[in-house]
Amino acid sequence: MTSLSKKRIVIKLGTSTLTHGSKKLDVAHMLEIVRVVHQLKEQGADVILVSSGAIAAGREFLNYPDLPKDMRYKQMLAAVGQVKLIEQWEKLFSIYSLCVGQILITRADLDSRERYLNARDTLLATLEMGVIPIINENDAVSINEIKVGDNDNLAALSAVLIEADMVILLTDQKGLYSSDPRKDPDAKLITRVDAIDEHIIEIAGGSGTTLGTGGMATKIKAAKVATESGVEMVIASGENPQLILALVKGCGEATFFKPSSRPVLARKSWISTATLAQGSITVDSGAVKALVNKGSSLLPKGIISVSDSFLRGSTVEVKDESGKVIARGLTRYSSDELNLIARTHSDEFESILGFTHGDVAIHRDDLVIVNK
Numbered sequence: 001m002t003s004l005s006k007k008r009i010v011i012k013l014g015t016s017t018l019t020h021g022s023k024k025l026d027v028a029h030m031l032e033i034v035r036v037v038h039q040l041k042e043q044g045a046d047v048i049l050v051s052s053g054a055i056a057a058g059r060e061f062l063n064y065p066d067l068p069k070d071m072r073y074k075q076m077l078a079a080v081g082q083v084k085l086i087e088q089w090e091k092l093f094s095i096y097s098l099c100v101g102q103i104l105i106t107r108a109d110l111d112s113r114e115r116y117l118n119a120r121d122t123l124l125a126t127l128e129m130g131v132i133p134i135i136n137e138n139d140a141v142s143i144n145e146i147k148v149g150d151n152d153n154l155a156a157l158s159a160v161l162i163e164a165d166m167v168i169l170l171t172d173q174k175g176l177y178s179s180d181p182r183k184d185p186d187a188k189l190i191t192r193v194d195a196i197d198e199h200i201i202e203i204a205g206g207s208g209t210t211l212g213t214g215g216m217a218t219k220i221k222a223a224k225v226a227t228e229s230g231v232e233m234v235i236a237s238g239e240n241p242q243l244i245l246a247l248v249k250g251c252g253e254a255t256f257f258k259p260s261s262r263p264v265l266a267r268k269s270w271i272s273t274a275t276l277a278q279g280s281i282t283v284d285s286g287a288v289k290a291l292v293n294k295g296s297s298l299l300p301k302g303i304i305s306v307s308d309s310f311l312r313g314s315t316v317e318v319k320d321e322s323g324k325v326i327a328r329g330l331t332r333y334s335s336d337e338l339n340l341i342a343r344t345h346s347d348e349f350e351s352i353l354g355f356t357h358g359d360v361a362i363h364r365d366d367l368v369i370v371n372k
Contacts, residue, residue: 004248008046008127010167011037012155017170017238018053024060025053025085031092032241037132038096039245046127048162050135050155051089057081082136089134101131104138110157110274111315120161127162156222160229160269167226168247169219170238175255176216178203194258196224223257225273228370230263232256264368272328272368275315279308279335281361282319291318291327292369297360298329300349303342310335312357318367329367332357 013033020026037047055074058081059065067073086102093100103122109115126133135158137150152169159167173181174189181187193200204217216235223233234247236254246252264272283291287302298318310316312334318327333341338361340352346359 004040004043004045007044008048008162008164008166009040009248010048010050010155010159010162010164011244012050012151012167012169013052014151014169014171014238015052015056016172018051019056021172023056023064025057025088027088027092029241030088031095033244034089034092034096034098036241036244037093038098040248041098041130045248048123048127048133048135048158048164049089050151050158051085052136052151054078054081054085054136057084057088060084085136086134093132099129099131100134101126103133103135105135105154105158106138107276110161111276113270116161116270116274123158123162152218152222153225156225156231156233157274159226159231160273163266164231166232166234166248167222168234168236168244169222170236170241170244171219172237173216173235174237174253175235176200176204176220189253190255191253192256192258193223196220196227196257227257227259228264229269229273230259232259268368271315271330271366272370275328277317277328278310278314279306280317280319280325281306281331281338282321282323284321288320288326291367295364297364298327298362298367299346299359300333300338300341300361301343301345303338303361306335306338306342308335312337316362318362325370327362327367327369329362331362332366333361 018025018030020029037049040047055077058077058079061080061084062077082104086100089100103119103126105119109119123133135154137154155167155169176190176193177187178190179187201217201220204220219235223235226233234254234256236243236247236252243252243254247254250256263269281298281303282305283298283302284304287298290296290302291298304321310331312332314331315328316331317325318329319325331338337353341349344352346356349356
């Protein structure tokens, strides 16, 4: 059997794919997905699944109760459904003598460098043992994570985490169209995207189903996360799982997003994609030029203002005077400290603060330029 050039593949399965347009998990359709994963494994690939469907499975198991819209009931459905979802995957993969491992992740696991590395180690050990990792958001204990597009971004972040070759988002659309195909009969499928610019972002539409939580806009955001880290992204229909075999070879009806030819390094990838910004720093034009053109560190002298409250070591966005984000980085001073030393030289820090954490606000090793 021919070996694949794509050796490590993340496949995200939306709720609409797993239910196949119905109200409950479509076991026959899930089995087709399992069969394809088995074929990929036979060809030497590592496969990671990011599986939606826990809330849908919970509703099915509890016989579709009429519940209030409170977050706690969504979390309850996720807690019940996650058990049934992983149980179903385990039964189906066992047909092909494949083992699965459940990995539940919260945003906090990715926001902490130590927990990020622990998650990476767990995933790599799982793959080393030939086990299929099945990743999902830990919705039963997370509040902010049950939101539009969480598993699209989780798939992209998982791909970055393990340095995958490709991440495939299976959805109820064939890919990204020139306009909304549900409203415009002349909409054309965009088969290849070399760069995610403002035009691509603008034409991304909303969610197509009521069962899932992801829209096309979140998939474009996920594609940006993946491609900037050197991972190819594909958005395709989950209607026919056999299409996956073509996608990993660069064929098939879908939208392929070209990975960056200059991906960021692993640690900077974590700063750029996995951490949540706790605040922002606005800098002057001289600082912008130094950061973007010279690869310099950010000096407090170039800081105009500081927004929000954050601690030393937090991830912050760096903005130009128009409000455009030009970089993300880990700050060496808190927001209160930066407010005191903004527009000053390093030799003044100690007299102002009574101490110093060094000459720079953000060191170039802890800073990633975005939107080049």
